[in-house]
Amino acid sequence: MKINTLVVDDDAIWKKVITKFVQMNPLLELVGVCSSAIEAYAKLAQVEVDVLICDIELPDMSGLSLIRSLPRPPLVIFVTSYRHYALDCYEVSPVDFLLKPLELDRFLQSIEKVRQRLLVAPETSTIAPYFFVREALNYIQIAYDDVLYMKAQENFLQIVTPAQSFFPILSITKMEEQLKGDVFLRVHRSYLVHRGAIASIGKNELTLRDGQVIPIGDQYRAQLTRKHIEGRLISRA
CATH class of the missing domain: 3.40.50.2300 (Response regulator)
Structure with missing residues (x-):
């Protein structure tokens, strides 16, 4: 070889x-x-x-x-x-x-x-998870790990990657249902966030590694703590 x-x-x-x-x-x-x-x-x-x-x-x-x-x-x-x-x-x-x-x-x-x-x-080996969005006559493949976050707009979803954004006509709830595994977290009624993109978590907002600040909704705070923080928090004995 x-x-x-x-x-x-x-x-x-x-x-x-x-x-x-x-x-x-x-x-x-x-x-x-x-x-x-x-x-x-x-x-x-x-x-x-x-x-x-x-x-x-x-x-x-x-x-x-x-x-x-x-x-x-x-x-x-x-x-x-x-x-x-x-x-x-x-x-x-x-x-x-x-x-x-x-x-x-x-x-x-x-x-x-x-x-x-x-x-x-x-x-x-396994293929990294991905999904497709349609733009004009093309199907664009997007890897889960390329996505920083997704934001619900009026009648479409904004999918944000470091290089560009995509805007499929799709609700954030429908997208959440179609995503596989637990790579993404719903942290607000308008936001899905890639867990690997999170840099820090505050009381009412979190910050991504690129500096983007995302609000944390009241109804999602407990879920964020349970799924993403608990069991991984390093503390003194």
């Missing part, structure tokens, strides 16, 4: 070192070497990439922002000279976080983690 690998680093010396490490490993197939996130974004649209070995500080946008911008990112190993980025990076679930200067044995450990991830049998 060859693992298609893309290297992204704007430092010429480290780009050469990482490229050499990749070429030394018989498991890896080097499909590109990029100096910026924009260059990498274009490359990802052209070739199939299994793992992205990516610096964090890049000239146009950060490596972290690059991963956030991808609807279906490949596995990623972050490399950086700065330890303080570690917590920020783990919100996008990287395979590993490597500090420069890189050591070959530590790099090989990361590649083994990638190999183990890719060895998961296809039949045991």
